[in-house]
Amino acid sequence: GPDIFMVTPELYWKQRDKMIEMPYASYPVTTFTASYMDIGKTYLTPTGVAAYPLFVDPLVGYWNKDMFASAGYATPPQEWKEFPELTKKLSVVSDNFAISRSAFALGEYANINHAKEILSLLFMQAGDPITHVGSSGRLALDLGTSAGAKVALDFYTQFADPSKGTAYTWNKSFTSDTEQFLSSDLAYYFGLGSELSTLRRTNPNLNFDMTSVPQADKSGAKLTYGRLYGLAIAKQTKVTPLAYFVINNLLSSANSAKLVTGLQKTGLSVAPVRRDILPNDPANPYSSMLYQAALVSRTWIDPSPAFTGEAWNTMVSDIQSGKSNSSSALNTAKTKMSAYLKTE
Numbered sequence: 001g002p003d004i005f006m007v008t009p010e011l012y013w014k015q016r017d018k019m020i021e022m023p024y025a026s027y028p029v030t031t032f033t034a035s036y037m038d039i040g041k042t043y044l045t046p047t048g049v050a051a052y053p054l055f056v057d058p059l060v061g062y063w064n065k066d067m068f069a070s071a072g073y074a075t076p077p078q079e080w081k082e083f084p085e086l087t088k089k090l091s092v093v094s095d096n097f098a099i100s101r102s103a104f105a106l107g108e109y110a111n112i113n114h115a116k117e118i119l120s121l122l123f124m125q126a127g128d129p130i131t132h133v134g135s136s137g138r139l140a141l142d143l144g145t146s147a148g149a150k151v152a153l154d155f156y157t158q159f160a161d162p163s164k165g166t167a168y169t170w171n172k173s174f175t176s177d178t179e180q181f182l183s184s185d186l187a188y189y190f191g192l193g194s195e196l197s198t199l200r201r202t203n204p205n206l207n208f209d210m211t212s213v214p215q216a217d218k219s220g221a222k223l224t225y226g227r228l229y230g231l232a233i234a235k236q237t238k239v240t241p242l243a244y245f246v247i248n249n250l251l252s253s254a255n256s257a258k259l260v261t262g263l264q265k266t267g268l269s270v271a272p273v274r275r276d277i278l279p280n281d282p283a284n285p286y287s288s289m290l291y292q293a294a295l296v297s298r299t300w301i302d303p304s305p306a307f308t309g310e311a312w313n314t315m316v317s318d319i320q321s322g323k324s325n326s327s328s329a330l331n332t333a334k335t336k337m338s339a340y341l342k343t344e
Helices: 009-018 029-035 038-045 064-070 080-090 114-124 147-160 162-168 177-182 193-202 240-250 253-265 287-295 307-320 324-341
Strands: 002-006 052-063 099-104 129-134 139-141 186-192 208-211 226-232
Touching: 002 009, 002 147, 002 240, 009 038, 009 129, 009 226, 038 052, 038 226, 052 064, 052 193, 052 253, 052 287, 080 099, 080 147, 080 162, 080 186, 114 147, 114 186, 114 226, 114 307, 139 324, 147 162, 147 307, 147 324, 177 186, 177 193, 177 253, 186 193, 186 253, 186 307, 193 208, 226 240, 307 324
Parallel strands: 099 186
Antiparallel strands: 002 226, 052 186, 052 208, 052 226, 129 139
16 A cells, blocks of 8 residues: 555544554644644644645535626625525526526535535534544534524525425426536536536536635635545555655645645646645636635534435435424434444
């Protein structure tokens, strides 16, 4: 196996027993937090540094400028409270609830490409961190402990509920939100920054732009979801000093900036995670936006993405089918995840 390997929070959690941890005596927490944005703290354990942040792929919004302009809007939404009114203006829904044009892909799970990321964003903005690592080093579940989690889930699911009137804009009949956006039948798409070039290449005639995700209150503290990538050193390595040298060299301010700029030029619109890298690429109009997104990005450790995906899919589906209300569905998802954590 490799001496150094790339990790995400999920992979880091599963492989942490195979990684060399740098004790805080050698790498103080204050040094780490001064070097990296807050999302990087995901790789800190109670006793040391398990992995080193490389870059962030933040959740952003992509908005169809022609569709918004036709409805009389010159700018995309900045706050979630704007969504119901925008839905009324942007969606086209028949009397029998058939949707021919959608404002937003929200409310379902299986046919929304980043449903988990969007729900994570709403939960975290509502003050629910979903999981955290306790002082014992074990993963603890926070989902549903905040009253805001139910509010966030109610907000999300209303957009696929015909009984909600003008908020209704999405349902199970669509194949995927990505396809709808690319065919100009979806006004606003939640995607990762790294998707920008793929969207442009797939439909070069689509008049769209990237924007920051909506906030609960634009005057308050901002937050978005970010997919964090990092580097870890394998315990099996026989060249530990060299491995540390390579990581320190690669993650230096100058080389990290070159890496992120290079990735952006190849079409992978990711963001730096070092605090001392400032966006300075005039050829990339999104570098500043991505940097700002990285500053406010948060993530959470998902013990099993596949298992969580099934639990959250059921949570949303049970609400839409009328089998459960949001409180009951949230508790069921929490119970399933808690049971999984006990076996982890």
